[in-house]
Amino acid sequence: MRRRCPRCGVGPLFQSVYTLHEQCDACKLVYEPRSGDTWAFMYLTTGFFTGLIVVAMLIFRPDNQMAGRIAVGVAATILIVCTLPARKGVAIALEYLIQRQHADPYTVPDPYTVSETETHRELDE
Secondary structure, three states: OOOOOOOOOOOOOOOOOOOOOEEEEOOOEEEOOOOOOOHHHHHHHHHHHHHHHHHHHHHHOOOOOHHHHHHHHHHHHHHHHHHHHHHHHHHHHHHHHHHHHHOOOOOOOOOOOOHHHHHHHHHHH
């Protein structure tokens, strides 16, 4: 919710409102080492919000059907788009915690950090 690195809490997650940093500036944690790991969480939360909107539609029936459709479209857009950065931050934090819990630090290299050689190789290119 603070939109900070899940490991150190210092580095920002986002460059701008919707653009994610590749890694933490402070501890070099790679936020998404495998692209797509957070998709399931994002789809599930979007589905949850869509379900809330459907329930609200069933409870509050407008007199004018067109006005109801417009209100639902606007509410859905605002709800889903405005919560996107917070949901993405939670998804990254959960993925980090799951990977840290299941990783064996003695046999598996940490995929969430960039090694010194990778950093130097990127700088040389």
